Amino acid sequence: MxxxxxxxxxxxxxxxxxxxxxxxxxxxxxxxxxxxxxxxxxxxxxxxxxxxxxxxxxxxxxxxxxxxxxxxxxxGHCHPRVVDAIAAQASALNTHTRYLHENILHYAQDILSTMPRELDRVMFQCTGSEANDLAVRVARTYTGGEGVIVTHEAYHGNSALTSGLSPALGTAQTLGLSMRMIPAPDTYRVGAQDGGPSPDSSGRWSAESFGAWMADGIRRAVADMERHGIAFAAFLADSIFSSDGVYPDPAGYLQPVIDTVHELGGVWIADEVQPGFTRTGDAFWGFQRQGIVPDIVTSGKPMANGLPTSLMAARHEVLEPFAGSIPYFNTFGGNPVCMAAAQAVLDVMRDExxxxxxxxxxxxxxxxxxxxxxxxxxxxxxxxxxxxxxxxxxxxxxxxxxxxxxxxxxxxxxxxxxxxxxxxxxxxxxxxxxxxxxxxxxxxxxxxxxxxxxxxxxx
Amino acid sequence: MxxxxxxxxxxxxxxxxxxxxxxxxxxxxxxxxxxxxxxxxxxxxxxxxxxxxxxxxxxxxxxxxxxxxxxxxxxGHCHPRVVDAIAAQASALNTHTRYLHENILHYAQDILSTMPRELDRVMFQCTGSEANDLAVRVARTYTGGEGVIVTHEAYHGNSALTSGLSPALGTAQTLGLSMRMIPAPDTYRVGAQDGGPSPDSSGRWSAESFGAWMADGIRRAVADMERHGIAFAAFLADSIFSSDGVYPDPAGYLQPVIDTVHELGGVWIADEVQPGFTRTGDAFWGFQRQGIVPDIVTSGKPMANGLPTSLMAARHEVLEPFAGSIPYFNTFGGNPVCMAAAQAVLDVMRDExxxxxxxxxxxxxxxxxxxxxxxxxxxxxxxxxxxxxxxxxxxxxxxxxxxxxxxxxxxxxxxxxxxxxxxxxxxxxxxxxxxxxxxxxxxxxxxxxxxxxxxxxxx
Known part of the structure; x- marks a missing residue:
């Protein structure tokens, strides 16, 4: 293999x-x-x-x-409500976040209303890579650590920082010195291969035992970081583990994992580029399906039906140490046209x-x-x-x-x-x-x- | 001060x-x-x-x-040709670079036709930050070095990598360990303050003496890098030095600087987010006004009149070591709608x-x-x-x-x-x-x- x-x-x-x-x-x-x-x-x-x-x-x-x-x-491709929203706003005005505009404020409130109330701040970028790149910087400033954990076949972006957190890019891509990898929650093979938990008599895992196995992976990764003088900052994960091979079940298995991340002083960055925006069918966000509340949430791809738009939401206390001291300006991020497209997508998701x-x-x-x-x-x-x-x-x-x-x-x-x-x-x-x-x-x-x-x- | x-x-x-x-x-x-x-x-x-x-x-x-x-x-705000191009393409199709599409290929050829023939490859991103982030990775892979030089008040982006190359973000932003700064080419003050060259009797600098002074700054920065075991990779500069305070003259002063960068084994990344796209009035690109041919060119802001679109162009031999081994996919970068907007902007720039x-x-x-x-x-x-x-x-x-x-x-x-x-x-x-x-x-x-x-x- x-x-x-x-x-x-x-x-x-x-x-x-x-x-x-x-x-x-x-x-x-x-x-x-x-x-x-x-x-x-x-x-x-x-x-x-x-x-x-x-x-x-x-x-x-x-x-x-x-x-x-x-x-x-x-x-859906070329949804007429999204196309109309783009055309209407593009012909009215397209500027940036240094002036006031209703679109960004309305969308910010609307998208936060889909999240647990703890996630009460949101910033906008243009790509999922930019959202993850910013999320890691925010996590590092909050925790004072550097180390980031991802899964073995994760993909989190194409920037210098996020490509170093993306083993899926292949062996020619150098991984970050302070990152560590844990096995993906591969319910199809992991028990046999990695000394994982045993399934029950029906061949299924319990969320508890599977989660405990994964939490143990986090503990080992953080121990290895500490052995190398690296303080733990974040676990960055897509809750459906899409590039790892799609592992949504048993729902609930991430609870022991997030508890362990918090116990070890790290934050959970939920990369919702893949599972978010109603994709999993049982919740708006993939992490909701797992019953956890992340510290930071990122998304991108499905957000504006193809217009480059992404977001990073966070708990205000997690965001504050970064955002309170370092200015962030993303020329196109949150501009009126991108926000109009994102709003139309959100409206369609509800109406349809x-x-x-x-x-x-x-x-x-x-x-x-x-x-x-x-x-x-x-x-x-x-x-x-x-x-x-x-x-x-x-x-x-x-x-x-x-x-x-x-x-x-x-x-x-x-x-x-x-x-x-x-x-x-x-x-x-x-x-x-x-x-x-x-x-x-x-x-x-x-x-x-x-x-x-x-x-x-x-x- | x-x-x-x-x-x-x-x-x-x-x-x-x-x-x-x-x-x-x-x-x-x-x-x-x-x-x-x-x-x-x-x-x-x-x-x-x-x-x-x-x-x-x-x-x-x-x-x-x-x-x-x-x-x-x-x-101009809401130029009707750009708005129409966006609306038409958004209602036809918006996908990505893993399928064939004429828009990206036509635009790629068209935008390269505005550059010196040595710059024969172009890749598309969504923001200037993404373009600069990629450019530095390409430069590092090509040279095998890490060290990047920027000017004292430079701003090159908001990603982890590029914000570490952006002293303009202020003292709370940590700068990269391997980066060095040189004084901006401040023709208004530099002679008096930094032991710079003397102006001639009319109070003006010659391009030669001013360039020699700036090239000396490069030499000193690279010597300091080497003292710390850092190999030189690139000089990343905006040829109008906009965030430093706007210093376009004396035109031609960058020639001794690029010669020095090359002599020391580095590449020149021209950040054309500010001076490019006919802004300086005497050339399509700011570096052309200075008579130099960079190794890598980046741009963003003015490219698609507000739709998130950016580019990184490079000499093929400079791009090859990176691009030949590491895949790069930018979900929205170069998509048909962004390319339609960029093409309309380029057409309007010519027609008007x-x-x-x-x-x-x-x-x-x-x-x-x-x-x-x-x-x-x-x-x-x-x-x-x-x-x-x-x-x-x-x-x-x-x-x-x-x-x-x-x-x-x-x-x-x-x-x-x-x-x-x-x-x-x-x-x-x-x-x-x-x-x-x-x-x-x-x-x-x-x-x-x-x-x-x-x-x-x-x-």
């Missing part, structure tokens, strides 16, 4: 795949040379999209695709009940995938919460990850006009994370395409 | 100023408590803007202001000749300010390039900075419905940096308001 060198390379196009592409696609892939080699393009046969509506997108030839990947278009849709359709989706399992033993595990589902591809009869088959499935799904990706330490977990307006019909479309794909591949 | 504790505090509103504000303004300033204390609000009597057109903005009471501060709305306007109107503006000098000896110096002008406020008959009078001027200008700010090490330089569509009539408006202001204050 070799770990991939980088999670971002899993289903990347490479120039040697250019033969056989149609003329336009080939020209476009060649023109991307000007962007340099750090950019990854999805698929052996890249997709050239030009239009989007709801959970569907179209390529330049008019071919329609089902989008089971894009969480940025959270309320995206949380209810995530819960209902997510359950149908997961059940349909579980039903596929019996005829297709390459599907080792199906897990998830709401419209975030991980589907583990393994060597039949074992729990050995089979990345090669996962990538074949991915590429064949793309040829069948379904867009998705993979995640997890071994790059073998199908990452099913559609816009929140995904419907029962979309589930049928996916299951049909998946069935065809599995039969085509004979797996 | 005490240095301010932070450049960002110069003309900030403080809660103890709330008395006397009208009810709405007071409510809005109070509601900002939810944003925490790191945000700065301009003016003793904050401005509540709701509408913008060209170089003019309006507050909620319908009062019109002349905007002599905002470079983000580079082609913003460079010509900057040159012409900037010259008229500077001459008009120089004409004010004789009757108002508090104006110690007027300098600038195109539509970026610094106006130094001093104790008459001396070169002693007078921040108190500068702030009084700023606040009185605001009461006379003109928006601007201050910059420089002593916070006493009026920063005149309007949208690039600033007109001759706007210059008249400003000069009238400034004359009234100076007379009101009796300075």
């Amino acid at each position: 070799a770990t991939r060198s980088t999670i971002m390379d899993t289903n990347s196009f490479r120039p040697d795949m250019a033969q056989g592409l149609d003329r336009t696609t080939r020209r476009l892939t060649e023109e991307r040379g000007v962007l340099g080699p750090a950019y990854r393009l999805f698929y052996r046969r890249p997709v050239h999209l030009v239009k989007g509506r709801g959970s569907h997108v179209w390529d330049a030839d008019g071919v329609e695709y089902l989008d089971v990947y894009n969480n940025v278009a959270s309320v 009940d995206t949380m209810g849709n995530s819960r209902r359709v997510g359950a149908v989706f997961k059940d349909a995938l579980l039903a596929l399992q019996s005829g297709h033993p390459c599907i080792g595990d199906v897990r998830g919460a709401g419209l975030y589902i991980g589907c583990e591809i393994v060597t039949p009869g074992t729990r050995l990850p089979d990345q090669s088959t996962a990538l074949d499935i991915l590429e064949t799904l793309r040829m069948n006009h379904v867009l998705t990706s993979v995640c997890g330490r071994y790059g073998n977990v199908l990452k099913l994370r559609p816009p929140l307006v995904f419907s029962d019909d979309d589930v049928d479309l996916f299951i049909n395409a998946m069935t065809t794909t599995l039969e085509t591949l004979g797996v | 005490a240095t301010r504790s932070t450049i960002m505090d110069t003309n900030s509103f403080r809660p103890d100023m709330a008395q006397g504000l009208d009810r709405t303004t007071r409510r809005l300033t109070e509601e900002r408590g939810v944003l925490g204390p790191a945000y700065r609000l301009f003016y003793r009597r904050p401005v509540h803007l709701v509408k913008g057109r060209g170089s003019h903005v309006w507050d909620a009471d319908g009062v019109e202001y002349l905007d002599v501060y905002n470079n983000v709305a580079s082609v 000749d913003t460079m010509g306007n900057s040159r012409r109107v900037g010259a008229v503006f500077k001459d008009a300010l120089l004409a004010l000098q004789s009757g108002h000896p508090c104006i110690g110096d007027v300098r600038g390039a195109g539509l970026y002008i610094g106006c130094e406020i001093v104790t008459p008959g001396t070169r002693l900075p007078d921040q108190s009078t500068a702030l009084d001027i700023l606040e009185t200008l605001r009461m006379n419905h003109v928006l601007t700010s201050v910059c420089g090490r002593y916070g006493n330089v009026l920063k005149l940096r309007p949208p690039l569509v600033f007109s001759d009539d706007d210059v008249d408006l400003f000069i009238n308001a400034m004359t009234t202001t100076l007379e009101t204050l009796g300075v």
Whole structure:
């Protein structure tokens, strides 16, 4: 079970795949040379999209695709209320936070109303990376420590600081000297591999024993930090552990972990870029599903349906030591247009009940995938919460990850006009994370395409 | 001449100023408590803007202001071509760089065509901070060094890395261990204060002697780095030295400096957030005005008229060691909507000749300010390039900075419905940096308001 060198390379196009592409696609892939080699393009046969509506997108030839990947278009591609809000505000005024504007104040109050009352301050940035970068600085100033703990396959951003906290970027990316990693809460394998807790007689973990095992990982990491003279500052985690491979259950297992973080003097930074904004179906935020109250919350991707917008919320006493002494200005962060887009997204989430849709359709989706399992033993595990589902591809009869088959499935799904990706330490977990307006019909479309794909591949 | 504790505090509103504000303004300033204390609000009597057109903005009471501060709305507030481009693309599709899209490729080629041919790669981010953060990582990977040199009052961003390279944030912000500072190229004071070069008999510096003095600063900084075991990576500088106080002349003085940076094994990162995009009137980029070719170029603010968009361009050989081994994905960076906005801005800059306007109107503006000098000896110096002008406020008959009078001027200008700010090490330089569509009539408006202001204050 070799770990991939980088999670971002899993289903990347490479120039040697250019033969056989149609003329336009080939020209476009060649023109991307000007962007340099750090950019990854999805698929052996890249997709050239030009239009989007709801959970569907179209390529330049008019071919329609089902989008089971894009969480940025959270309320659906090109939602008219968001588009109208952007256009209206962009034609009225776009400035910054050094002047007064109602949009930022209204949105700040509205988004904080979705959080536990302890989280009573919010600041705006443009990207999730910026939010996490700021969150770590705030945590360090509050605790006086430096050390940050993340999980083994975490991804938290592309800035110098956050890329050093993102082992998912691969071995070429140097990790921060003061960071430590703990195993992901891998309910599928962790018991056997890491001396973890034993499942009960039904093969399930209890939240208590699983949480105690994870809390022990925190204790060991902090002990190692202290051995090297590093004071503990924060545990930075996405409560659905998306890049680790999607591990939402058993809900409640994070309570002993946050208690341990606090006991050891650290703060909990909940990276809600992935599980937040009604994605998990049972709460607005992923951490609420786990029943914990973080010290700092960050988000980004789904917040404004594609306009660069992110946030960092915090308890006022945690924010104060940083914010009381250091000015923070983010030229575009919280500007009237971004705030108008974010407000429209939040309004749509309420009016169209995206949380209810995530819960209902997510359950149908997961059940349909579980039903596929019996005829297709390459599907080792199906897990998830709401419209975030991980589907583990393994060597039949074992729990050995089979990345090669996962990538074949991915590429064949793309040829069948379904867009998705993979995640997890071994790059073998199908990452099913559609816009929140995904419907029962979309589930049928996916299951049909998946069935065809599995039969085509004979797996 | 005490240095301010932070450049960002110069003309900030403080809660103890709330008395006397009208009810709405007071409510809005109070509601900002939810944003925490790191945000700065301009003016003793904050401005509540709701509408913008060209170089003019309006507050909620319908009062019109002349905007002599905002470079983000580079082609004018709410330019209809930019608004239309945003609305059209937002209603068609907004995705990311893992799928093919024409917008990013067309814009990449178009923006590189404005640069020297050596700069042949470009990557997109959302903020200038992200661009500078990435640029430093690229420079470090290419050179194998860590050390970065900036000027004494530089501001390069709000990420952990770039805030540590931003002494302008004030003394509460910890600077990076491996960074060093050199004096700004302060043509107004540096000769007397820092053992700098002597001006010629007409009181002017030659580019050669001034550049040699600055290059010597680089040599000393690198020697100090080496003394501490730090290898030199980059000189990160804004070629107009905006937060230092605006020092564009004598044009050509940066050539000996870049030669020295290269001789010592470093790269030159040109932070073009301020001087780029035709602002200086004589070239598209500030570094072109200086006749140098940087190794890396970053920009942000003026690029998409307010949509969060930034870039990092580089020579391919400089980018390769980083980009060839480390994947970089910026969720919103280079997305179709941001690229549509950026393309519209670039098209408008060409079609409306913003460079010509900057040159012409900037010259008229500077001459008009120089004409004010004789009757108002508090104006110690007027300098600038195109539509970026610094106006130094001093104790008459001396070169002693007078921040108190500068702030009084700023606040009185605001009461006379003109928006601007201050910059420089002593916070006493009026920063005149309007949208690039600033007109001759706007210059008249400003000069009238400034004359009234100076007379009101009796300075």
